[in-house]
Amino acid sequence: MSLRTPLGRVLGLGSSGGGTGHWWSQRVTAVALALLGIWFVFALLSLDLSSRADVSGWLSRPLNAVLMVILLGVAAYHSLLGTEVVVEDYTRGSARVLGRVALQFAHVVVAGVGIFAVLKLAFGG
Amino acid sequence: MAADNRPLSPHLQVYRPQITSVLSISHRISGVFMAAGLCVLVYWLTALAGGPGAYADAVGLLGSWPVQILLFAWVVAFFYHFLNGIRHLIWDTGHGFEIEQVNRSGKFVLIAAAVLAVLFWFGVRMGGGA
Numbered sequence: 001m002s003l004r005t006p007l008g009r010v011l012g013l014g015s016s017g018g019g020t021g022h023w024w025s026q027r028v029t030a031v032a033l034a035l036l037g038i039w040f041v042f043a044l045l046s047l048d049l050s051s052r053a054d055v056s057g058w059l060s061r062p063l064n065a066v067l068m069v070i071l072l073g074v075a076a077y078h079s080l081l082g083t084e085v086v087v088e089d090y091t092r093g094s095a096r097v098l099g100r101v102a103l104q105f106a107h108v109v110v111a112g113v114g115i116f117a118v119l120k121l122a123f124g125g
Numbered sequence: 126m127a128a129d130n131r132p133l134s135p136h137l138q139v140y141r142p143q144i145t146s147v148l149s150i151s152h153r154i155s156g157v158f159m160a161a162g163l164c165v166l167v168y169w170l171t172a173l174a175g176g177p178g179a180y181a182d183a184v185g186l187l188g189s190w191p192v193q194i195l196l197f198a199w200v201v202a203f204f205y206h207f208l209n210g211i212r213h214l215i216w217d218t219g220h221g222f223e224i225e226q227v228n229r230s231g232k233f234v235l236i237a238a239a240v241l242a243v244l245f246w247f248g249v250r251m252g253g254g255a
Contacts, residue, residue, distance in 0.1 A: 027214065030210050030213075030214060031214065033210075034207060034210065034211060037203070037207055041245060044245075044249055045245070045248045045249060047250070048250050048251075049184070049249060049250060049251050050184050050188075050250075050251045052173065052177050052180040052181070055173055055180075056173055056174075056180075059170075059173065068170075072166075072167070075163055076163065079156075079159070079160040082153075082156045082157070082160070083156075083157060083160050086153065086157060089133065089134040090133060090134065091133075092129060092130075092131060092133065093129045110163055110164055110167050113167050113171060114163075114166065114167035114170050114171075116174075117167070117170040117171045117173065118170060118174070120174040121173060
């Protein structure tokens with residue numbers, strides 16, 4: 001006999017109330033980043049990084065710009081998921097809340113600035 | 126127990142370091158380190174979008190030797206986190222949990238990360254040189 005309520009069983013969110021959402025998102029973004037990481041590594045190896053013309057020409061191409069925008073978004077999300085857990089593990093009370101909000105703000109800003117830079121190049125800025 | 130005095134994660138420093146625990150905390154440290162590295166990637170992209178002057182400044186800054194040491198550390202962190210992350214994904218499928226397998230995959234990740242980091246570092250071109 002289970003003491004869990006029917007609603008609790010249907011929702012399947014467990015005692016933390018979060019279910020497997022955080023864990024699963026971390027795995028999905030990890031797989032995406034593994035693939036995007038391989039792409040980025042080979043891209044960096046193919047470029048002369050001291051030449052702005054070389055690098056901006058590469059990043060202005062639609063496929064590369066799209067992949068870089070996706071990489072920035074997914075990397076920021078994966079990073080947020082990971083650093084959130086670090087803050088949750090080592091802090092409590094208001095520090096935990098402030099830490100998580102600060103991380104969320106910082107990650108959105110970093111991703112937003114990076115994506116804007118890529119789009120500016122891609123649209124011929 | 127008061128809500129603001131609940132126990133935190135286990136205090137790992139009371140245990141003798143083993144390859145399993147050292148690689149585990151290294152995964153976390155390399156991840157946090159790369160979160161900071163994301164800022165450097167974005168700085169590089171903004172310099173790229175900012176024009177030739179901004180990019181020349183960024184190349185100068187990123188090419189200075191203290192930053193080069195940091196960049197190499199980021200390269201090592203990337204390859205370690207990449208390979209150890211794949212190790213984690215394999216564990217998620219329920220495989221590789223025997224102690225010998227865990228030790229073997231851990232050693233493989235360490236060696237492969239070091240090799241890939243060095244190969245990548247010397248493969249990247251900064252105007253023909255290293």
